[in-house]
Amino acid sequence: METNTPPRGRTVHHTANAALWAQHDRANTLAAALDAVRAWRLTRPNSVELAPLDAVLDAVAVGDDVPLLRLQATTLPEAVAGHRAVLDARKRAFDALGLVWDQVEAASMRAIDERLHDREGDA
Structure with missing residues (x-):
């Protein structure tokens, strides 16, 4: 009997990769926000x-x-x-x-x- 579910190791690997990319995306979002704050700060005395x-x-x-x-x-x-x-x-x-x-x-x-x-x- 065949199933369409990937082997457990592959699922864990894909889940871990997805989590890492989510953190990477979050880091990029936070970096962009900090850049915007830094640009604003430069306009203040x-x-x-x-x-x-x-x-x-x-x-x-x-x-x-x-x-x-x-x-x-x-x-x-x-x-x-x-x-x-x-x-x-x-x-x-x-x-x-x-x-x-x-x-x-x-x-x-x-x-x-x-x-x-x-x-x-x-x-």
Whole structure:
């Protein structure tokens, strides 16, 4: 009895490839969005309020320096170097993300402090 279903190994392989292409497409979409934000940011004067945004844009601007999505290692040293490049880019992105959340947390703490002082003034 013949079936039209591919062997399990082939199905897993196709599913994995589809997932990788979906991530690749998502990465391209995010890169385009970041490029648009970067272009917008260049039209704005320097501002302290935009420092976290600048940190994020700087952290993700690895596409020009390190083509992480196109790593094609042919030797072990190249594979290790590529892995280190990915880890370095990841660290920069997490550092930038930490800076953004630090700014958000500081703003929320300032808002709490302002509300407390407003309430004390009302009493």
